[in-house]
Amino acid sequence: MLAFIIRRLGQSALVMLAVALISFLMFRYVGDPVASLVSQEATMADQALLRERLGLNDPFYVQFFRFIGNALQGQFGISYRLQQPVAELIMSRLPATIELAFVSATLALTVGLVLGVFTALRPKNWSTGVIMTASLVGVSLPTFLIGIGLIYVFAVELKWLPSFGRGQVVDLGWWRTGFLTESGLRSIILPAITLSLFQMTLIMRLVRAEMLEVLRQDYIKFARARGLSKRAINFGHALKNTLVPVITITGLQLGSVIAFAIITETVFQWPGVGSLFVNSVAVVDVPVMAAYLMFVAFIFVVINLIVDILYFIVDPRLRVAGGR
Amino acid sequence: MAEPLLSVRDLKVVFHLRRGDFTAVNGISFDIMPGEVLGVVGESGAGKSITGTAIMGLVDRPGEVTVSNISLKGERIDGLDEEGYRKIRGKRIGMVMQDPLTSLNPLYTVGEQLVETIQRHLPLNQAQARERAIKLLAEAGIPKPEERIDAYPHQFSGGMRQRVVISLALAAEPDLVIADEPTSALDVSVQAQIIKVLKELCASRGVGVMLITHDMGVIAEAADRMIVMNKGEIVETGSVGDIINRPKEPYTIKLIEAIPSIKSQNPRYAAAAAKGQVAAANEDDAPLVTVENLFCEFDLSPSVLSRLFGGNRKIIKAVNDVSFTIRRGSTYGLVGESGSGKSTCARMMVGLQPPTAGSVKLEGVDIWNDRGAATKRRRSIQMIFQDPYASLNPRWRVGDIIAEPIRALKLSSSNAEVADRVADLLTKVRLDPGVMHKYPHEFSGGQRQRIAIARALSSQPEFIICDEPTSALDVSVQAQVLELMTALQEEFGLTYLLISHNLAVVRQMADAVGVLHNGVLVESGPVEEIFGNPQADYTRMLLDAVPDISKVA
Numbered sequence: 001m002l003a004f005i006i007r008r009l010g011q012s013a014l015v016m017l018a019v020a021l022i023s024f025l026m027f028r029y030v031g032d033p034v035a036s037l038v039s040q041e042a043t044m045a046d047q048a049l050l051r052e053r054l055g056l057n058d059p060f061y062v063q064f065f066r067f068i069g070n071a072l073q074g075q076f077g078i079s080y081r082l083q084q085p086v087a088e089l090i091m092s093r094l095p096a097t098i099e100l101a102f103v104s105a106t107l108a109l110t111v112g113l114v115l116g117v118f119t120a121l122r123p124k125n126w127s128t129g130v131i132m133t134a135s136l137v138g139v140s141l142p143t144f145l146i147g148i149g150l151i152y153v154f155a156v157e158l159k160w161l162p163s164f165g166r167g168q169v170v171d172l173g174w175w176r177t178g179f180l181t182e183s184g185l186r187s188i189i190l191p192a193i194t195l196s197l198f199q200m201t202l203i204m205r206l207v208r209a210e211m212l213e214v215l216r217q218d219y220i221k222f223a224r225a226r227g228l229s230k231r232a233i234n235f236g237h238a239l240k241n242t243l244v245p246v247i248t249i250t251g252l253q254l255g256s257v258i259a260f261a262i263i264t265e266t267v268f269q270w271p272g273v274g275s276l277f278v279n280s281v282a283v284v285d286v287p288v289m290a291a292y293l294m295f296v297a298f299i300f301v302v303i304n305l306i307v308d309i310l311y312f313i314v315d316p317r318l319r320v321a322g323g324r
Numbered sequence: 325m326a327e328p329l330l331s332v333r334d335l336k337v338v339f340h341l342r343r344g345d346f347t348a349v350n351g352i353s354f355d356i357m358p359g360e361v362l363g364v365v366g367e368s369g370a371g372k373s374i375t376g377t378a379i380m381g382l383v384d385r386p387g388e389v390t391v392s393n394i395s396l397k398g399e400r401i402d403g404l405d406e407e408g409y410r411k412i413r414g415k416r417i418g419m420v421m422q423d424p425l426t427s428l429n430p431l432y433t434v435g436e437q438l439v440e441t442i443q444r445h446l447p448l449n450q451a452q453a454r455e456r457a458i459k460l461l462a463e464a465g466i467p468k469p470e471e472r473i474d475a476y477p478h479q480f481s482g483g484m485r486q487r488v489v490i491s492l493a494l495a496a497e498p499d500l501v502i503a504d505e506p507t508s509a510l511d512v513s514v515q516a517q518i519i520k521v522l523k524e525l526c527a528s529r530g531v532g533v534m535l536i537t538h539d540m541g542v543i544a545e546a547a548d549r550m551i552v553m554n555k556g557e558i559v560e561t562g563s564v565g566d567i568i569n570r571p572k573e574p575y576t577i578k579l580i581e582a583i584p585s586i587k588s589q590n591p592r593y594a595a596a597a598a599k600g601q602v603a604a605a606n607e608d609d610a611p612l613v614t615v616e617n618l619f620c621e622f623d624l625s626p627s628v629l630s631r632l633f634g635g636n637r638k639i640i641k642a643v644n645d646v647s648f649t650i651r652r653g654s655t656y657g658l659v660g661e662s663g664s665g666k667s668t669c670a671r672m673m674v675g676l677q678p679p680t681a682g683s684v685k686l687e688g689v690d691i692w693n694d695r696g697a698a699t700k701r702r703r704s705i706q707m708i709f710q711d712p713y714a715s716l717n718p719r720w721r722v723g724d725i726i727a728e729p730i731r732a733l734k735l736s737s738s739n740a741e742v743a744d745r746v747a748d749l750l751t752k753v754r755l756d757p758g759v760m761h762k763y764p765h766e767f768s769g770g771q772r773q774r775i776a777i778a779r780a781l782s783s784q785p786e787f788i789i790c791d792e793p794t795s796a797l798d799v800s801v802q803a804q805v806l807e808l809m810t811a812l813q814e815e816f817g818l819t820y821l822l823i824s825h826n827l828a829v830v831r832q833m834a835d836a837v838g839v840l841h842n843g844v845l846v847e848s849g850p851v852e853e854i855f856g857n858p859q860a861d862y863t864r865m866l867l868d869a870v871p872d873i874s875k876v877a
Contacts, residue, residue, distance in 0.1 A: 218426035225380055225421070226441045226492060227414030230406070236440075237429050316476040317430060 008308055012301045017068075019297035023290040024067045027077075028056075076291035081283050086291045090273055095176050096166055097265070097272030101258040103188055104196035108257075109250065112200045116207025120215065121234060131204075138201030147194040147267035154190060162187050164269040191268040195261055199253045206249055210242035217241070243314050251307035252300075259296040328355035329532040330379070330500055333393040337374050337556075340386045348374045348387065350556040356500065361523065361533040363547030363564065365540055367579070367798040368769075371556040372536045376502040379534075380417060381409035397499065415445040418493030418531075420522070422505035424485035428477040434461075434488045435473035438495060445496035460491035465521050482662075483514035490522055500532045507542055511661040512825060516869040519546045538798065540583050541871035544568055552576050568873045582803040584828040586855075586867065587874045591832065593852045610688075611649035612819050613656075613673070613787055618646045618682035620668050620843075642668040644843035646682075650836070652786075655813065655820040657834030657851065659827055659866070665843040666823045670789045673821065674707045686787065703733055706780035710792035712772035716764040722775055723760030726750070729783040749778040752815075753808060770801035774808065781812070789821045794829060806833060827870050831855050839863045 034047050034056065042050075051057055055066065070076070076086035115135075119128040155163035167183030169176045178184025214220065215238055223233045262274035269275070273292065280288035311318050337349040349371040356362045364372045378389050381404060394402040401412055413419075421427040429437060438457035442448060448456065454473070461469035464487040477485055486506065493501050503522060507515040523546050526533045535547055543550050543564060550567055552560045552575070560573045571577045620643040643665040650656040658666050671677035673684050675691060675698070683690045691701040706729070709715035716725055726746045729735075736742050747757035753774040764772055773793060780788050793809070794802040806829065812818060824830050830837055831851060838848040839860065846860040858864045 218421060218423060219429040221382065222419065222421055222427040222489070222492075223429070224382060225413050225419035226444070226495070227410045227412070228440065228444055229410065232440065232444070237432075240431050241429070315431060316433075317478045 004312070005305075005309065008305055012305055015301055016294075016297060019294060020068055020071060021064065023293045024064055026293070027067070027286055027290040028063065071294060076294070077287035079280070079285055079288050081280060081285040081288070086287045089276065089288065090291060090295060092176075093271060093273045093276045096178070096270060097258060097261060097274060099178060100188060100191055100195065100261060100265070100270060100272060101254070103192040105199070105254050105257055107192060108196040108199035108203055108253075111196075112203030113207055115200075116204040117211060117234070117239065119204070120208045120211035123212070135201040135204055138197045139205070141197075143194060143198065143263045144267050146197055147191070147264055150190050150194055151267070161190055163190075166271055191264050191270055194267070195257060195264045199250075199257060202253060203246065203250055207242060207246055210245055211238060214238045214241045240314065244311060247307055247310050247314065251303045251310075255300045255303045258299050326357060327398060329358045329360070329397060330356040330534070331393075331395050332375075332379065334391050335375065335378055335389070335394065336391040337371070337378050337383060338388055338390050340388065348556055349378065351391070352553070352556075352558045354551055354558065354561065356532045356534060358499075358532055359527065359530045360549065361526070361535055361547045363543035363550035364534060364536045364553060365538065365543050365550060365579075366553035367538060367800060369555070370553040372553050373504050375553075376419070376504050376534060376536050379502060380413055380419060382413075414441060414493075414498070415496045416498050416500065418495070418498040418501045420486075420489050420493045420501060420503040420506045423509045424482055424489050425509070427489055428485060430477055433474050433476055434480070438473070438488075438492060441492055441495045457491075457495075460495060461488065463525060464488070464491040464494075465517070466491075482510055483518060486510060486514075486518050487521060490518075490525065494525060494529070494531070497529065498531065500534065501526060502534045502536070504536045505538070506535070508537065508539065512827070512871075513661060513865060513869040515542070516545075516871065519871070522546070539871065540568070540580065540799075540873050544873040545871040552579065579800065580873065582800040583873060584803075584806075584826075584832045585874050586828040586831060586870045586872050588828075588832070589856075590834070590851050592835065593850075612652040612687060613650040613821070614683075614685040614688075615649070615669075615673065616647050616683050616685070618643055618669065618672060618684065619680045620665070620672060620677065621680045641843050643672070643679075646838075646840070646843070646845045648836075648838050648845065648848050650787075650819055650821065652819055653813070653817045654835040655822055655833050657830035657837040658821060658823045658840060659825065659830050659837060660840035661825065661866075663842075664840040666840055667791055668843075669840070670707070670791050670821065670823055674705050674789050675701045699733075703735075703783050704786045706783060706785040706788050708773070708776050708780050708788060708790045708793045711796050712769055712776050713796070715776055716772055718764055720763070721760065722750075722762055722764065722767075725764070725775065726760070726779045726782050729779065733783055735783060745782065746778075749782055752781065752812065753778045768801075769797050770805060773797065773805050777805075777808065777812070781816070785818070787819045787821070789823070791823045792825070793822070795824065795826060802829070809833070827855075827866065828872070839866070 034051050034054070055063060058066075074087045076090075078084065079086050079089055082089060115131055119131055122128055151163045154161045162183070165187060166178045167185075167187035168181040169178050169184055170180040178188060220233060220238060223237050228237075261270075261272060262278055264270065265272045265274035266278055273295070276288065277292045279285075280292070332355070333353045334351045335349055335353070336347065336351050339346045339348055352371075352375065354362070364375065366372045374383065374387070377383050378392070379394055379401075381389075381402070383389055389402065392402045394400070396412070396416060401409075401416075404412070428434065432440075435454065435457055438460065439450065439453045442453040442456055443450075446453070446456075458469045458473055461473060466472055466484060466487055472480075477488070480488065490506075493503075501522075506522060507518050510518060519542060522533070525531075535543065537543060547564050549562065550564050551558050552567065552573070554575050560567060560571065560576045567576060568580060571580055619641065622640045622642055646665075646669060648656065658669060660666050668677060672679045673691075678692060684692060686700065686704055689697050689700060691697045691705070716722075723743070723746050726749055727742045730742055730745060736745060743760075746760055750757045750760060755771065755774055755778070759767075764775065767775065790809070794805050797805060809820070810833070813820060820833075822830060822833055834851045836849060837851045837854050839846050839854065839862065841860075841862045846862050847854055847858065854863060855867065858867060
């Protein structure tokens with residue numbers, strides 16, 4: 001188990017290194033960083049001086065190692081647009097995104113699992129038909145449309161919930177949370193639903209398909225032939241076997257919930273990293289884009305690592321294969 | 325006369341299919357006495373498994389039990405609701421299923437599965453249930469049950485898993501065990517042990533057994549009485565000895581005649597012996613195929629590092645110094661249990677797996693190393709696989725499947741010529757040439773295997789490797805396919821390598837035979853010498869283990 005985790009950590013480091021290289025290339029070669037930094041009136045001599053001071057004349061690999069060294073210390077340079085350290089910018093936006101992702105992922109997982117199991121166990125029930133049809137809407141409608149629709153119904157017409165922003169937040173020093181105030185909690189409902197709808201329907205359909213497959217297996221028939229109770233068979237024997245593929249997809253999906261909440265954040269003007277990224281792209285704020293790339297890669301690598309460890313816990317067959 | 329343990333009257337199971345109702349079991353009646361082993365035999369589709377499932381109330385949609393009167397110890401057990409059936413399943417009727425590899429949940433230890441079942445039916449606490457589980461495993465012949473109870477199913481071999489399944493079936497002291505093909509997925513030597521365990525455990529508890537199988541040999545070995553089923557009906561009922569020695573119904577007679585017996589001599593040998601030509605086996609002929617000191621090693625070392633530096637290396641010798649020759653126009657049988665290296669040998673001979681060392685020569689040409697050998701090999705060596713359901717591409721028409729080797733090897737230029745050859749090949753394997761426009765799923769197993777044979781013949785090979793060609797087929801179909809293979813051999817002068825775990829088939833078909841054990845060829849020689857007078861202990865053990873109808877007194 002330990003050897004396995006260490007090996008996976010090594011692979012993760014390699015992935016991060018590759019992403020860092022791409023990120024660095026973007027940072028260094030997309031446009032001229034000096035041109036972005038200096039004012040219009042700067043002379044050629046000023047520019048050359050700055051180039052030398054920033055180390056841009058050093059060989060490629062020296063610059064790359066410096067970039068990695070800085071990245072390891074959490075330094076990604078200064079945003080061209082906002083003139084603030086990028087790391088600080090991202091950290092100030094991160095809590096909003098993480099909270100949104102957490103709520104929508106929990107929503108997607110619980111509702112998706114429950115509905116998936118329900119529809120698999122009652123394939124002939126009328127409600128299954130209704131749920132399956134409704135899930136098509138979730139899979140096929142684009143996120144922004146769902147978001148705008150929800151805003152129209154619940155914010156504009158019914159006036160139950162706010163249409164944008166995070167509401168009041170409480171500053172815990174290292175983390176600004178919206179969970180502790182009523183307006184904060186009310187504000188998160190609509191964006192969380194919007195963001196989770198796609199994942200929810202996806203997880204539900206996946207769980208259902210896997211569960212139907214597992215219920216056809218011999219060991220389920222044998223469990224029935226031993227007179228085990230319905231609950232023990234469905235939730236003990238069948239559900240656990242559906243989990244392995246579900247974990248894979250869910251893990252990747254959760255990664256994208258955090259990384260690509262951009263559209264939802266834009267629609268609801270949610271002050272998270274996604275909207276920071278969109279605003280940065282608009283003005284070619286390269287340091288922010290590079291840092292965001294690294295951040296997204298990091299999220300995926302961490303989630304994949306967790307997924308692999310979960311496999312280990314769920315499926316004993318993998319323990320032998322990977323643990324030696 | 326004592327009251328029967330299980331009494332089934334007028335059981336009828338209908339499947340409501342889109343194209344109309346299909347009656348799988350049509351009004352059958354039978355009894356099982358306490359402590360009796362009743363064999364139920366028949367070919368696939370005869371309705372034997374459905375009968376077992378119906379007794380347990382496990383028939384799923386679209387199947388429906390329409391008429392029945394089933395009683396266990398005089399108490400009606402048909403038409404119960406789900407809760408009522410749940411009290412009977414496991415508690416009063418245990419079940420053993422065919423494939424031990426799939427009938428255990430891979431994510432729970434065997435102990436967890438046993439304890440769960442025991443606690444469901446018996447008022448025991450965790451510790452008592454575990455104790456009972458260990459006792460059950462010990463009785464089923466699992467060594468060191470105290471340690472093995474916490475192992476997962478994949479850590480057991482097939483035979484050991486089936487022992488676990490048997491102990492699961494017996495966990496709550498049922499009155500009856502329904503065993504559906506309990507040994508069909510196992511090796512002969514393991515098969516014999518499992519039958520013994522099942523029989524002993526049931527006898528010591530006075531449990532009745534309904535033993536469902538397609539293998540008449542298993543019935544002969546284990547059952548007291550038997551019923552023969554065909555197309556949902558009971559053809560014949562009686563004691564095992566009576567039916568096997570004096571079958572009355574034409575269907576039963578046909579079924580028994582189709583079974584190759586391990587005791588019957590090779591027909592060609594017998595014919596030759598009758599003419600006094602036994603020794604005239606053209607010894608001086610140059611062999612068509614020569615296998616010399618063949619090795620195949622698989623490196624199962626855990627990581628690249630230990631492969632490089634040699635620490636902790638784990639090498640499996642799948643094939644270990646195997647040498648034999650095959651005369652032109654003859655059949656060489658290769659027998660052994662699963663994992664003995666039979667299929668690896670075949671893969672090296674057909675060109676799918678490079679040997680670690682040694683050579684395979686076809687007419688003196690080394691098919692792995694000599695120049696131009698690959699072309700010769702592809703054209704002259706063909707293969708017939710075990711499962712005709714998996715070896716034919718379901719998205720291709722039969723004509724294209726058979727024509728593929730012709731096209732790939734550029735044996736024919738025009739499409740018309742290819743079509744002619746395909747039609748000709750289909751006629752040779754006794755199929756209508758018109759079927760070339762159909763898809764594989766429209767054919768039965770036996771017909772598919774004929775298509776596979778036609779495909780193998782299409783490149784006009786000299787040497788065909790048949791890897792378990794009939795083990796997925798019913799006995800009567802098996803007999804037809806074997807007959808066809810013999811006829812084609814005579815017509816085209818083909819040379820066969822026949823790989824089979826079915827020793828009776830090998831004895832019937834082969835001229836010479838080799839016995840593989842853990843990758844080592846323990847014995848090789850003319851078929852009647854090996855079967856009539858086996859020298860190696862392993863061969864003797866294999867022969868003794870074969871369940872055979874001739875063992876019935």
